[in-house]
Amino acid sequence: MGHSGAGKTTLLDIIACNISGGVVEGDVRVNGEPVRANKFQKYSCYVLQRDVLLATATVYEALMTSALLRLPLSMPRQQKQARVQLILDELDLNAAANTMIGDDSKGIKGISGGERRRVSVGIGVVTDPSIIFLDEPTSGLDSETAVQLINCLVMLARKHRTVVCTIHQPNSDITDNFDDLLLLARGRCAYFGPWDHSIDYFKSLGYACPMYKNPSDYYMSITHDPEVSEQLADIFTKASKAASLLGDAEEGKCRASINGTNAAATILAWRHSASLPQAASNAHHLLDDDVVLPTVTECSTSMSRGLDCRPACLPTPLSCYQIWVLSVRFTRSWIRDPILLASMAGQYAFAGIFIGLMYLQIGKERNAGVFDWQASLWLILAVLAFTPCETACTLWDAERLLLRRETTSGAYGVGAFFIAKTLATRPFEVLVTTFFGILTYFMIGYQLNFWKLAIFLVIINLFQLILETLGLLCAIVTKTSTLAIIVASATLLVLLSFNGFLISTTPEYFEWIPKSPTCHLRTLRCTSITPSPVDNGHTVKWNIGILVVILFAMRFPCYAFLKIAHKIRFL
Structure with a gap:
């Protein structure tokens, strides 16, 4: 206290x-x-x-x-x-x-x-x-x-x-x-012993608890004064040392001399020491009585019995079983959180309808320019960049606290949490992203071809997972969701600015950014007479493979940083 x-x-x-x-x-x-x-x-x-x-x-x-x-x-x-x-x-x-x-x-x-x-x-x-x-x-x-x-x-x-x-x-x-009380005053011990004996102890020092006053309130009031709290701490330190020496001497445990001085003489000198605070003079007689200033052994008897009665350390379940339990908990949590479900579904639905209305059936318009196609694709990628990234940053605040408490208590390891979170959240994220993709695909009027629709959905789902991983990474290396969102937004601003749509010519001092493995567009040269598809020597399968590599390449450092953050207690 x-x-x-x-x-x-x-x-x-x-x-x-x-x-x-x-x-x-x-x-x-x-x-x-x-x-x-x-x-x-x-x-x-x-x-x-x-x-x-x-x-x-x-x-x-x-x-x-x-x-x-x-x-x-x-x-x-x-x-x-x-x-x-x-x-x-x-x-x-x-x-x-x-x-x-x-x-x-x-x-x-x-x-x-x-x-x-x-x-x-x-x-x-x-x-x-x-x-x-x-x-x-x-x-x-x-x-x-x-x-x-x-x-x-x-x-x-x-x-x-x-x-x-x-x-x-x-x-x-x-x-x-x-049962027992340890009273702290400015980082020092002012009393340690049975609660029932604390009133007599402080009374012997000249601090008698008034009648009808709660002793704990009284102890807090007297230790509020810096000078009194220092005196009480000094008295208790010296008295407890003397009581320990006296107890050892009575039990025959004390050596014949302590630093060349007889133990009994040391205790006697302490009792008559003029350097002791005046209030301690009233406590001298208490050293002969084991009622006040009990030894640590007396205060810890219940601990001894408890440890003796407890079974040996129980082995924890296998990691694969913990992953299953955590996955079930994650899934149940997502299903039961109405605000989370409504916000995620609402964001994708609103963005999909808005983009669809902006570029409604441009595929059927003969005069639709290449710029409109590029703009619609860029907006789709922008939504799939900011939405999952910021959602991951926001959710991590609550997950961080739960992870810190449960891993500190030894409930499971960081790896089990990371894998379970990945397995449990992916189905819903894929579901809402697919819904968003189908909504925009048909409202904009892209080619009515099953395989091209499938390729489109696979690519935007991979892109969404990559950006969700980026958001989680930003959240792990920062302390708050606010700072994580700022870092993530700045990163996305840079990545989306150099994808070939917002600016056609990159300044020399920024040329290294478009060369990084991010999603960017190629220069398109075409005529209005013959079809001119983009051909950069890379197949669709090759590009999808690169996205998969980027996804796993980002998940690994994400897990590594999470492991480090847990080890250095940065969570």
């Missing part, structure tokens, strides 16, 4: 091996043993302050998906379903089991804030972890909902689990459930 900026989340991140950036000194130990991050994270779960959940999934589906992704393939599905049902019972989520989680910004009505927080906890505990870390779980909840959540956490803790959470300023109904 502590003020904003006291270091609560930073400390929790370090303990949970979830730190990124900065320099961490010292080490983290559990039951006296150094912690290995990859192994420790399999025994623990971390619930973020912000609920990162899939809005289109129901509560049961969210928990079941977590179970399918993280529990071993050898475990029968009925057993996984039974575990999910147990979590629903423990967290009091049965009433909302078949309700979508929801998101107001997407127009999807869903569950309440308290239920969302409990779903986040349920997703984490599906593997039955020994330790549960929560970053301000009551943040943003009303008092009654916060108490209900804490009661659920208490029930989890009583089943041989260690629950460690940060909290800002809880009410008395919440603090009554605490």
Whole structure:
């Protein structure tokens, strides 16, 4: 517990091996043993302050998906379903089991804030972890909902689990459930021990909690003063060291001398030290009593029992199975998102009708010029460039957060996510692109030939997939969708400007751009008497093959950058 900026989340991140950036000194130990991050994270779960959940999934589906992704393939599905049902019972989520989680910004009505927080906890505990870390779980909840959540956490803790959470300023109904308290003041420890003994401890230092005042409110008020918080941290540091020495001496663990000085003399000198802050003089007698300043072992007995009672690390399912589970989730999410479906279908329908009306049946007009044909093709490519590119940038914001949370918790790897996203989203993208292509093809009046229509549809679908990959790449290498759209738009502006339609002669300093492997038009020389098709020595099959090569050549760096972004925690 502590003020904003006291270091609560930073400390929790370090303990949970979830730190990124900065320099961490010292080490983290559990039951006296150094912690290995990859192994420790399999025994623990971390619930973020912000609920990162899939809005289109129901509560049961969210928990079941977590179970399918993280529990071993050898475990029968009925057993996984039974575990999910147990979590629903423990967290009091049965009433909302078949309700979508929801998101107001997407127009999807869903569950309440308290239920969302409990779903986040349920997703984490599906593997039955020994330790549960929560970053301000009551943040943003009303008092009654916060108490209900804490009661659920208490029930989890009583089943041989260690629950460690940060909290800002809880009410008395919440603090009554605490076992131990670590009070942080400006990055330092002002108290660490049983919650029930904290009142006596601060009273002995001259900071007696007034009657009828919530102790947590009082602790926050006294640590708000920089001078007082420094004094409290100094007192606790010296007192805890002395208590540790005294405990070792009484148990016979202390060596005969410490740096050439007798241990008992060291403790006695500390007790009568004039350099100790005056408030600490009232705390001297507390060092003889194990009620105040308990050792870390006493505070961690529940952790020891929890780790001893937990099973060994469960093996995760094969990647191919995770790809299948994620593909089903992606498909279900697309189908259930009305705004996403309407926006994508609406964009292509509007653009197709608009272009079709602009160049309505120019194929039947004898006076239709080559420029009109080129313009119609260029507009089609422009729509297929900007629309999927910007859509990919926008969707990545929500997907990024979900990917970061689930990969950090070890639910699956980046490769499984990337392949599943590719497999699940392609059918719908091909469907809307084909609809757009057929609409424009017949409205404009291109040649009524089945094979030429098929070639046209294949080419625009490949082009659409390439530009969607470009948008995803821009989104991965940037932090926000706004910046990603700016980068993508600038890139598309350059690529589309030098395709031979907007400008006939390229300036010398830009000649290298049209030579890049992008879609561009050839110079057309024709007469009005005889047909003059473009012949550059490349067949249609060769051009389609080049588009396929470009597509795969862009997907590979896209995956590579995603892998790097995950490794350096840039997601």
